[in-house]
Amino acid sequence: MHISDGVLSPGVLAAGTILAAAGISLGLKKISYREISTLAVMTSAFFVVSLIHIPVGPAGAHLILNGLAGIILGWGIFPALFTGLLLQALIFGHGGITALGVNTLNMALPGLLCWKLFSLIKHKRAAGFVAGVLSVFVSVVLLYISLSLSRQSFIPAARIIAAGHLPVALLEGFITAAAVSFIIKTSPEMIMKNNAY
Amino acid sequence: MHIDEFSLGDSFFHLLDERVKIPVFTLFSLHVALISSLYPLLLYFAAAFFFCLFSKLNSRKVLQRLYAVNIFILFFWIIIPLSFPGDTRGGVEVALSITLKANAIAFFVISLIGTSALVNNVSALQFFGMPGKLAGMFYFCNKYISVLHSDYIKLKEAMKMKGFIAKTNLKTYKTMGTMLGVLLLKSRIHSATLYDAMLCRGFKGRFPSFLREKLKINDIVFTMGSAIFVSFMLWIQ
Known part of the structure; x- marks a missing residue:
């Protein structure tokens, strides 16, 4: 899901960086210093979980969880994902530093969409499933767009990457649904009062 | 890590x-x-x-x-x-x-x-105008990633003790989702402690700089x- 350095064209890099910067500054504006501590610790939790390897048939997948992050963090997802992705690039070399804006945008925007969607659906577990599937699906679409806009010859590769992520979308749906139903039972205020951000 | x-x-x-x-x-x-x-x-x-x-x-x-x-x-x-x-x-x-x-x-x-x-790099970025809130995100993540990683290891051990084996089935995904929920709950508790600690140290919206x-x-x-x-x-x- 992370695009590495050297792949994207200057135009795509610039557009992604500008839009991501706008999202991050909006996100930061909506958060008080009091909430920064919560946002940062939750970002750390998502960071740790994204490293877990989960079996999907013969292969395995790493969770993205931008749907759940969107539901819980709201606008805070932009600074959260920016921090998480930059640290992943610095610590593990996953994803490029110059592509950071594009990667942040590709994952944060669908999460934000799921946040809006989640409040519209009454049945919260179903809403969790929809958010989990949709967030990954939209991210994959954005990834496809960023690659194919950069270079025509990337389209076959982008198609294969997109197809490979479809089972991951389903997996994220199940996991997000389970996490949402657990959170609703134990501390509903975590997702019910997310308008705070 | x-x-x-x-x-x-x-x-x-x-x-x-x-x-x-x-x-x-x-x-x-x-x-x-x-x-x-x-x-x-x-x-x-x-x-x-x-x-x-x-x-x-x-x-x-x-x-x-x-x-x-x-x-x-x-x-x-x-x-x-x-x-x-x-x-x-x-x-x-x-x-x-x-x-x-x-x-x-x-x-x-x-x-x-x-x-x-990392703290020195973030301080330098602050010097170049990075917003204090974003710098705070990095300072806290610097510490709490390892805290939550050890929380995760503990949960994983506990799940193993109870006979959990990750496979490709719904039960695995449901268990993983619940485990994720527990981790997020723990992070809420940590963040409350963290904020109290910030208040105790007289936090007024500025993070100290770690520049040379x-x-x-x-x-x-x-x-x-x-x-x-x-x-x-x-x-x-």
């Missing part, structure tokens, strides 16, 4: 000030990302490689990092030459340019960013050398 794994050492790059290393890194990596011809890219790659060499780092750890960087690129090597419109040569050139760019930037990340601790004191002669020499190098690259390009 160790965040500052390359930051200890006494090489030339470890002793440079972050306020010098970060702008040089930004300039180099932006130029590398924007270059389209192979010859200047090769020069940048060579420079980046020597930077990394002079940082005197554990070569096994550096190789591990390069492995992670190149996995994504390997995929392009398989797909692009096969599917490139026209001839294979063009496809190979594209794949080669991606590889050189990504690896050059990875070497720069290791030698210019990795050789400082003054720029030294080696910082100035390095900046000038880098500026000359970039102008040369712009010229031959």
Whole structure:
């Protein structure tokens, strides 16, 4: 899901960086210093979980969880994902530093969409499933767009990457649904009062 | 998991000030990302490689990092030459340019960013105008990633004790989802403690800076050398 350095064209890099910067500054504006501590610790939790390897048939997948992050963090997802992705690039070399804006945008925007969607659906577990599937699906679409806009010859590769992520979308749906139903039972205020951000 | 794994050492790059290393890194990596011809890219790659060499780092750890960087690129090597419109040569050139760019930037990340601790880098970014809230995110994540990682290890052990084995089925996914919920709950508890601790220390919306004191002669020499190098690259390009 992370695009590495050297792949994207200057135009795509610039557009992604500008839009991501706008999202991050909006996100930061909506958060008080009091909430920064919560946002940062939750970002750390998502960071740790994204490293877990989960079996999907013969292969395995790493969770993205931008749907759940969107539901819980709201606008805070932009600074959260920016921090998480930059640290992943610095610590593990996953994803490029110059592509950071594009990667942040590709994952944060669908999460934000799921946040809006989640409040519209009454049945919260179903809403969790929809958010989990949709967030990954939209991210994959954005990834496809960023690659194919950069270079025509990337389209076959982008198609294969997109197809490979479809089972991951389903997996994220199940996991997000389970996490949402657990959170609703134990501390509903975590997702019910997310308008705070 | 160790965040500052390359930051200890006494090489030339470890002793440079972050306020010098970060702008040089930004300039180099932006130029590398924007270059389209192979010859200047090769020069940048060579420079980046020597930077990394002079940082005197554990070569096994550096190789591990390069492995992670190149996995994504390997995929392009398989797909692009096969599917490139026209001839294979063009496809190979594209794949080669991606590889050189990504690896050059990875070497720069290791030698210019990795050789400082995260808190020092963030302080330098604050010096250049990064918002305090964003800096706070990095300071807290620096600590809490390892805290939550050890929480996760404990949960994993507990699940193992109860006979949990991860397989491809709904039960596994449901259990993983619940475990994630527990981890998020724990993070809420940690964040309440963290905020109380901030209040106890008299937090008023400003994070202290972890900058070194003054720029030294080696910082100035390095900046000038880098500026000359970039102008040369712009010229031959």
